[in-house]
Amino acid sequence: MMQVDLHGGFGEKGRTSVAIRGNDGHVLLDVGIKVGASGREYYPAIDGAGDIQALLLSHAHEDHVGALSWLLAEGYRGPIFMTEETLEEAPATLAHYADRSQLKQFPLPRDRVQLFKPGETLTVGDLTIRTGRSGHVVGGVWFAVGNGNETIVYSADVLPDSKVFVMDPIPACDLLILDASYGADPVSSETRGDEIAAWIAGHPGGCLLPTPLFGRSLELLAVMPDRFAIHASMRQALASQIEAREALQPEIIATLVQKLAAAIDWHDGEPLPECPLLADDGMGTAGPSAKLIPLADASDYPVLLTGHLPASSPGDVLYRKGRAAWIRMPTHPTLSGNVGIWQKAGEPPTLGHSCTLPTLEELGRHICSLRTDVRTGQSLTLREGKIT
Incomplete structure (x- = not known):
């Protein structure tokens, strides 16, 4: 028993x-x-x-x-x-x-x-x-x-x-x-990844993608275009995750290494980049995105949310205002x-x-x-x- x-x-x-x-x-x-x-x-x-x-x-x-x-x-x-x-x-x-x-x-x-x-x-x-x-x-x-x-x-x-x-x-x-x-939910992660890539391509002037620092950040990294940015504070955490090779699908490792090496470091106080910007966390309740979501809102900078949005979280508020899009990255x-x-x-x-x-x-x-x-x-x- x-x-x-x-x-x-x-x-x-x-x-x-x-x-x-x-x-x-x-x-x-x-x-x-x-x-x-x-x-x-x-x-x-x-x-x-x-x-x-x-x-x-x-x-x-x-x-x-x-x-x-x-x-x-x-x-x-x-x-x-x-x-x-x-x-x-x-x-x-x-x-x-x-x-x-x-x-x-x-x-x-x-x-x-x-x-x-x-x-x-x-x-x-x-x-x-x-x-x-x-x-x-x-x-x-x-x-x-x-x-x-x-x-x-x-x-x-x-x-x-x-x-x-x-x-x-x-x-x-x-x-x-x-x-x-x-x-x-019947939609696969592969299909949603394609939808996210298409949304990014439709916003060539730049956009913000809030993401958890661990986990979904690598899923999003894998679908980023050739030119994109990350908040500079994320780089070491992303690198550490990629180094944990036993946890990763073997065929994706080279892609992740290549993507991270090509990513542009973005720092607080710089102009919002004219390319996709990854920043943690995914809800805007903590981390760099807690400041970036209000900044993007005030600057009319496109925002794509890709995960769970607790009620009244900054991401949820922005989405309900019609100022952010949402596509779930499973x-x-x-x-x-x-x-x-x-x-x-x-x-x-x-x-x-x-x-x-x-x-x-x-x-x-x-x-x-x-x-x-x-x-x-x-x-x-x-x-x-x-x-x-």
Whole structure:
């Protein structure tokens, strides 16, 4: 028997966090924040952080790691498992999204970090946790948690058809916790990449593309034209990601190296360039794009948004004003990807994380075992292949 505690990301987008308990093991998978929320809703619905034996982080995006300092403040004292790339990226995410006073008092405790590589297996109590590359970001992983009799897969954020990142196959399981961010969106990442390239070509006088620093930035880099710019502060992070060759599709590496070498460094205070400009983050809530989005708005400079837009975020406000275009660059599974993951996992009972109820219900029309009645704050039990 295993218990599953849904601490965040169920019936909502953000604060992704799931706990799994065995007879002698209690692990927490991710501890994210919810952009656009405030107060208690900003953090996962966790009580009793001191009871958790181990925290495992799938990657360093804010909706998976942004509440780490909060968790430490709540009394978590155990080890923190993550990949080397996640460790490198997490401090920047926390600097943007953690409460400043909490972060000052409870910074990332490097002495408690236990590094692993994607593909390695971890053990906590009676629980065995297999890992695999996610296809979402360098160093990103999924987790398969087993007790010897049953297996629960938590996909975290995955992308099975990425042209940039490698995703390892998710194993057969008794419960699948699936990345349902896009619901039943039928459009592939290749098609959306072509749409983005065409939009850029239609704005030859220059345009701004806000992007997360890690992950989608490489997907966008791959579709940039011959002449484009990046915010100068991004270069080292982009180079580090490209150097992580085991995480990348072999055939794209030379293209990424070439693109980055050709990119023009743009610095704050310079005139907006007459070419595409990549700048982080993707929502305009932090990083260089927090200043660039208002500047582009005031200058009537075209803006293309390519990812999730939390309500009232700067990107969302600009889009609703009609001053920005939006074309999703998939960094999560579209319909065919999610159906494929579910089928290869054995068509088990399935939960969807990181999406609202209407999005989940739409996906449920294609995945018959998908539960659309679960919400953050609930606990479920897996016993003999049945969920109660």
